[in-house]
Amino acid sequence: MKKFTQRIDKEKLLLAIAAPVLAVVAALVVTALVILATGKNPMPAFNDMLSYGSASDSQVYILNKATTYYLAGIAVAVGFRMNLFNIGVDGQYRIAAFLAAVIGGAVSLPGIVAIPLMILAAMVTGALWAAIAGVLKVTRGVSEVISTIMLNAIATAIIAYLLQPERLGQLDQAGTLVSTKPLPHSSWFFTIDNGDAGQIWGFVVIAVLVGLAYWFVLGRTRFGFDLRAVGQSESAAAASGANVKKMIITSMIISGAVAGLVGLPTLLNDSHQFDNSFPLGLGFTGIAVALLGRNHPVGVALAALVWGYLERTTGHFEVIGYDKEILGVIQGVIVLCVVIAYEVVRRYGLKRQQQRVGAELAAQAAKKQEVTA
Incomplete structure (x- = not known):
């Protein structure tokens, strides 16, 4: 049971990290597509964000x-x-x-x-x-x-x-x-x-x-x-x-x-x-x-x-x-991506937890039958 609990805690941590990472990656991809749609290269914009922000x-x-x-x-x-x-x-x-x-x-x-x-x-x-x-x-x-x-x-x-x-x-x-x-x-x-x-x-x-x-x-x-x-x-x-x-x-x-x-x-x-x-x-x-x-x-x-x-x-x-209105686009995209990413990860985590609990209960039931036999 202790190992089972530790495995759950570790997976919760990974899922908690996965949600914001997934959201940021998705937001960057969508933002890059928006900048490309304006006819400009998004890479110089991202490079400038890194250098100017630091x-x-x-x-x-x-x-x-x-x-x-x-x-x-x-x-x-x-x-x-x-x-x-x-x-x-x-x-x-x-x-x-x-x-x-x-x-x-x-x-x-x-x-x-x-x-x-x-x-x-x-x-x-x-x-x-x-x-x-x-x-x-x-x-x-x-x-x-x-x-x-x-x-x-x-x-x-x-x-x-x-x-x-x-x-x-x-x-x-x-x-x-x-x-x-x-x-x-x-x-x-x-x-x-x-x-x-x-x-x-x-x-x-x-x-x-x-x-x-x-x-x-x-x-x-x-x-x-x-x-x-x-x-x-x-x-x-x-x-x-x-x-x-x-x-x-x-x-x-x-x-x-x-x-x-x-x-x-x-x-x-x-x-x-x-x-x-x-x-x-x-x-x-x-x-x-x-x-x-x-x-x-x-x-x-x-x-x-x-x-x-x-x-x-x-x-x-x-x-x-670049157009200054990109700020509003990035902010809106990030919020949308975060909401979606957390919901996707939450549903995946719930499904995984149900599968683990079912497998653990099945293993305990099988072990009990073996002892009884």
């Missing part, structure tokens, strides 16, 4: 972008583990970052107090905004997909209304950009200087802590077990004593709290104010990253790095004569 300044850029993408991926993954589709991460992080920027620009406190205050304000705002969808789902049966999409639009409208010079915004000296009051230098988050390559955003430390908390809570606590159980079967979880409605609201609150952190790397390490140029669509990127990473903290981290790498390297395509 440059030190590109590595800093990729890590900084991956910090934001990782937080977005974890926020979505919390909902996914609960079988909830939180499409509202985009609205949650934007309204959270906006409020944090307003508070940070308004208070005159030491950075050691102001920074935690902005982080806490962003998490609470994101949690409360996501909780609306959770409450609507358990009290009125409203799909979280519909409610979070609507909440995204509402958040955008609220920010547009408040980000005006006569309200919470102000014009820059050139009179062309409306933003919140800039954060004082003492409220900037620390950076790690990497020489000519640039500065690594210190918020990567917070992202790592979030990943560790996600791993521990979902994998090592009773709450995490209940959350995953409700996600797999609400009726079975309810029979085991879990409060399904409470778990739905709680998971949305946690997802929203993490979503509230998504805009803070940009706010505290880069822009130091909120304006109309604040990045859009990070919540939808988080969906792709969570899918690629299979909702696992390490997998999401690797997916975030891959996403940052693709953004950096394909953004350079236009310089060497």
Whole structure:
């Protein structure tokens, strides 16, 4: 039995490796065919991706972008583990970052107090905004997909209304950009200087802590077990004593709290104010990253790095004569290939497991007959 278990574990590991490898290979093949269809040779493009992506300044850029993408991926993954589709991460992080920027620009406190205050304000705002969808789902049966999409639009409208010079915004000296009051230098988050390559955003430390908390809570606590159980079967979880409605609201609150952190790397390490140029669509990127990473903290981290790498390297395509729209093609193809590859590997693994169990039971039955005879 021990050898049988070891054989199963080894095959699970091989299948886990096979799925992303198969997806990447398929994505490269499809991307190469797309580039060929435009009448160009894909090999110089791939070579440029390798050389440009390995440059030190590109590595800093990729890590900084991956910090934001990782937080977005974890926020979505919390909902996914609960079988909830939180499409509202985009609205949650934007309204959270906006409020944090307003508070940070308004208070005159030491950075050691102001920074935690902005982080806490962003998490609470994101949690409360996501909780609306959770409450609507358990009290009125409203799909979280519909409610979070609507909440995204509402958040955008609220920010547009408040980000005006006569309200919470102000014009820059050139009179062309409306933003919140800039954060004082003492409220900037620390950076790690990497020489000519640039500065690594210190918020990567917070992202790592979030990943560790996600791993521990979902994998090592009773709450995490209940959350995953409700996600797999609400009726079975309810029979085991879990409060399904409470778990739905709680998971949305946690997802929203993490979503509230998504805009803070940009706010505290880069822009130091909120304006109309604040990045859009990070919540939808988080969906792709969570899918690629299979909702696992390490997998999401690797997916975030891959996403940052693709953004950096394909953004350079236009310089060497390729269409910049290839980035969207590659990203879409990778997501599609990953979903298909994991499903193919999952079905193959299930079939293999059924065959092994059947063979093991047959062998035990034959051995028992021999002993009886």
